[in-house]
Amino acid sequence: MTDIPTGVVTRGEPVEMLLNMGPQHPSTHGVFRMVLWVDGEKVTDVEPHIGYLHRGSEKLCEGEQFHQVITLFDRMDYLANFNNELVYCAAVEKLMGLTVPERAEYVRVILCELNRIASHLLFVATMGLDAGAMTPSMICFRGRERVQSLFEAVSGARMMHNYFRIGGLKEDLPDNFEEMVGELMPLLQADIEEADKLLTFNEIFLARLKGVAAISVEDALDFGLTGPCLRACGVDYDLRKADPYSVYDRFEFNVPTGLDGDCWDRHFVRVQEMYESMKIVEQALVQMPKGNVTSSLGRRLPRPPKGEVYVRAENPRGEIGVYLVCDGTDKPYRLKVRPPSFCNLSAIKHLLKDTWIADTVVVLGSLDIVLGEVDR
Amino acid sequence: MSLPIPLLSVSLITFFWIVAGLLAMFTALSVVVLSLTWLERKLLGRLQRRLGPTRTGPMGLMQPVADALKLILKEDIVPTSSEKAIFWIAPVLVVVPAFMIWVTIPGTENLVLKNLGDLGLFYIIAFSVVGILGLVLAGWGSANKYGTLGGLRAAAQLISYEIPVIMVVIAVAMLAQSLNMVEIVEKQGSYPYVLVFPLGLVIFFIAGLAEVGRTPFDIYFAESEIVGGPFVEYSGAHWSVFFLAEYINTFAVAALTVLLFLGGWSGPFLTGNWEIIWFLAKVYAVILVIFWIRGTFPRLRIDQLMAFAWKVMVPLSFYAIIITAVYLFYGWPPWTLTLMSLAGLLVVGYAIYRRFAGPASQAAQVRARYQALQSRSGQ
Numbered sequence: 001m002t003d004i005p006t007g008v009v010t011r012g013e014p015v016e017m018l019l020n021m022g023p024q025h026p027s028t029h030g031v032f033r034m035v036l037w038v039d040g041e042k043v044t045d046v047e048p049h050i051g052y053l054h055r056g057s058e059k060l061c062e063g064e065q066f067h068q069v070i071t072l073f074d075r076m077d078y079l080a081n082f083n084n085e086l087v088y089c090a091a092v093e094k095l096m097g098l099t100v101p102e103r104a105e106y107v108r109v110i111l112c113e114l115n116r117i118a119s120h121l122l123f124v125a126t127m128g129l130d131a132g133a134m135t136p137s138m139i140c141f142r143g144r145e146r147v148q149s150l151f152e153a154v155s156g157a158r159m160m161h162n163y164f165r166i167g168g169l170k171e172d173l174p175d176n177f178e179e180m181v182g183e184l185m186p187l188l189q190a191d192i193e194e195a196d197k198l199l200t201f202n203e204i205f206l207a208r209l210k211g212v213a214a215i216s217v218e219d220a221l222d223f224g225l226t227g228p229c230l231r232a233c234g235v236d237y238d239l240r241k242a243d244p245y246s247v248y249d250r251f252e253f254n255v256p257t258g259l260d261g262d263c264w265d266r267h268f269v270r271v272q273e274m275y276e277s278m279k280i281v282e283q284a285l286v287q288m289p290k291g292n293v294t295s296s297l298g299r300r301l302p303r304p305p306k307g308e309v310y311v312r313a314e315n316p317r318g319e320i321g322v323y324l325v326c327d328g329t330d331k332p333y334r335l336k337v338r339p340p341s342f343c344n345l346s347a348i349k350h351l352l353k354d355t356w357i358a359d360t361v362v363v364l365g366s367l368d369i370v371l372g373e374v375d376r
Numbered sequence: 377m378s379l380p381i382p383l384l385s386v387s388l389i390t391f392f393w394i395v396a397g398l399l400a401m402f403t404a405l406s407v408v409v410l411s412l413t414w415l416e417r418k419l420l421g422r423l424q425r426r427l428g429p430t431r432t433g434p435m436g437l438m439q440p441v442a443d444a445l446k447l448i449l450k451e452d453i454v455p456t457s458s459e460k461a462i463f464w465i466a467p468v469l470v471v472v473p474a475f476m477i478w479v480t481i482p483g484t485e486n487l488v489l490k491n492l493g494d495l496g497l498f499y500i501i502a503f504s505v506v507g508i509l510g511l512v513l514a515g516w517g518s519a520n521k522y523g524t525l526g527g528l529r530a531a532a533q534l535i536s537y538e539i540p541v542i543m544v545v546i547a548v549a550m551l552a553q554s555l556n557m558v559e560i561v562e563k564q565g566s567y568p569y570v571l572v573f574p575l576g577l578v579i580f581f582i583a584g585l586a587e588v589g590r591t592p593f594d595i596y597f598a599e600s601e602i603v604g605g606p607f608v609e610y611s612g613a614h615w616s617v618f619f620l621a622e623y624i625n626t627f628a629v630a631a632l633t634v635l636l637f638l639g640g641w642s643g644p645f646l647t648g649n650w651e652i653i654w655f656l657a658k659v660y661a662v663i664l665v666i667f668w669i670r671g672t673f674p675r676l677r678i679d680q681l682m683a684f685a686w687k688v689m690v691p692l693s694f695y696a697i698i699i700t701a702v703y704l705f706y707g708w709p710p711w712t713l714t715l716m717s718l719a720g721l722l723v724v725g726y727a728i729y730r731r732f733a734g735p736a737s738q739a740a741q742v743r744a745r746y747q748a749l750q751s752r753s754g755q
Contacts, residue, residue, distance in 0.1 A: 017521060019521050019522075019525075020521075025603065026599065026600060026603060027600040027601065041525075041529075041678050041679070128674065129600055130600050131600075131674035131675060132591065132592070132594065132598065132600060132673075132674040132675025133672075133673060133674035133675075134420070134424075134670075134671070135420075135423055135424050135671050135672065138424035138425070138426060139424070139425075142425070198672070199674075202673070202674060204592050204673055204674045204675070204676055205674045207676065207677070207680055208674060208675070208676070208677055208680075356677055356678065356679065357525065357601060357602070358595075358598065358601045358675075358677045358678060359677070360601075361600050361601055
């Protein structure tokens with residue numbers, strides 16, 4: 001080989017190698033791409049690249065009627081579909097001044113919390129895979145599959161549900177819903193506990209994650225981290241408590257927090273959140289009233305008045321915000337989403353400074369990004 | 377001068393028998409590899425409450441055959457920017473030593489291709505190091521950065537863990553007063569060495585896991601980080617050769633564990649060459665433990681791996697040699713060595729582990745802190 005090997009660049013004294021990770025890398029959780037400057041096994045700098053999954057969702061929303069936008073929200077954070085539907089519907093309802101039937105609110109909360117569990121189960125699965133453990137992923141996927149079977153029974157689809165409507169729901173729950181959830185909960189509890197016991201306090205897992213990519217509270221707030229990533233730093237901030245929406249103020253649950261803000265804390269907080277979500281589901285099932293769930297709009301197209309509204313909610317990945325501008329037609333004039341994954345991902349450069357190559361996948365996994373939401 | 381293999385004075389008949397023997401070994405090892413892949417898939421499946429392969433043949437028994445066929449029929453891609461000669465020679469360099477080791481590993485007293493006598497253990501250790509070269513060349517020759525990283529990781533890891541392996545093997549050779557595999561097993565007639573020298577078994581097994589790159593030491597082909605390491609550019613038959621070598625090496629580590637510590641083929645009820653059943657049963661038991669570990673643990677990081685090698689395994693293996701030497705010099709009864717081994721395992725192992733590797737104490741610390749946190753938030 002006569003020519004200089006490509007990709008070896010000199011920045012200052014040590015010879016660094018440019019390592020392109022993604023978008024086809026198995027551990028970048030989709031089509032995220034990082035360019036790493038590595039000095040041996042140490043990462044000295046990182047340059048994130050996003051946009052490989054950009055579908056122009058926000059622009060597409062402007063061309064769809066208000067009901068049709070729900071399907072687009074399903075496809076943003078495709079691991080937390082119900083949560084995404086909820087925040088969009090809440091935004092339009094707030095603008096129109098619609099009140100949602102009591103029962104519909106409870107159904108929404110139950111489905112959202114189950115979706116949170118499913119999403120966090122997938123997080124634990126990929127966290128284990130990133131750290132090299134394969135068994136927890138199987139356990140978690142089994143649990144997630146159980147939740148998704150329930151979703152299928154409710155909405156007809158495993159993932160892209162399109163079940164919430166502006167002002168209510170598409171239809172009432174199936175008759176045996178409570179029995180199904182009653183059967184699901186102990187199984188789900190067992191799955192979560194099994195994965196938790198296998199992974200969380202495993203010595204090797206701790207060695208890989210504890211103290212890796214810790215972020216201080218100030219930095220976390222500066223980067224706009226929300227959700228479990230912020231709570232891992234010890235900040236007790238959860239919109240379900242801090243700014244209750246829907247009927248979240250009627251349930252008793254804790255907001256788990258971490259201590260050090262490192263990868264392990266982010267994992268730990270999510271595992272604890274699953275137990276808390278189960279508490280909420282159980283309470284909601286007891287409190288859920290009978291009655292109508294469909295919208296007072298009936299079959300009419302929603303046509304909100306001229307105006308703008310910002311609504312936020314606690315997604316599994318953090319705080320999602322929807323800024324909606326209406327001009328009085330049956331389509332949104334402008335719709336802007338503040339995606340939690342995108343804001344959390346912005347800290348990656350800060351987090352990955354002076355880590356190991358092996359840590360990059362773990363840190364990225366601990367942020368729990370969904371590229372569909374990052375790129376939109 | 378009597379060479380172990382008088383190469384220049386081989387008659388045609390002997391030559392024929394050598395070739396036939398090598399072919400038989402090759403076939404037997406291939407069958408073993410097929411059985412191991414099936415066993416691994418099934419066992420991992422059961423650990424994860426899955427069924428594992430079921431569709432190909434009864435209980436999925438033909439799955440390894442289907443896999444092998446698929447791999448051979450696949451297109452063999454050679455990257456254009458790769459160093460062709462190195463790229464082609466690397467799999468050979470990995471797989472040939474893997475087979476060569478088995479020339480002198482005995483199944484029973486007589487069931488061995490060529491008993492190299494006092495060269496046996498030395499030969500095995502010497503050839504087990506050669507495979508590293510193939511991995512480094514594979515990583516470098518494929519002109520892929522992930523491959524290069526993997527190759528260099530492999531070099532660092534395998535050379536580091538070679539030291540504890542050699543040290544423990546020396547200690548066992550001192551106990552048996554021989555490097556002859558058959559003799560080492562015969563010396564364990566009254567009791568297997570695991571009873572007098574458990575420290576050796578632990579060191580050898582852990583270092584052996586690292587040698588063959590099984591979880592938690594699968595650093596150099598870590599799928600989630602460097603996507604297969606040295607093998608990243610290999611496909612089809614070439615990749616299957618690496619795969620073959622990996623499983624043969626795993627089998628060799630298990631076999632050596634059995635031969636050096638678990639009494640080899642000795643066992644009740646069976647005599648003569650039937651003792652191979654005992655040997656295989658023990659080897660497969662060790663293999664199952666290796667697969668079990670794979671189904672349970674995450675992967676270490678490269679710095680932790682090296683720290684564990686140089687700060688824990690190497691000092692422990694030196695300690696193993698010292699206690700063996702003391703035991704032999706003073707001619708103490710065997711149980712003293714057991715005591716010293718166990719004491720070493722407990723005291724030195726725990727102390728070094730706590731001091732340098734740290735995760736155990738960290739786990740306890742973290743657990744305590746979080747329990748305190750939870751009890752606070754629960755109130």
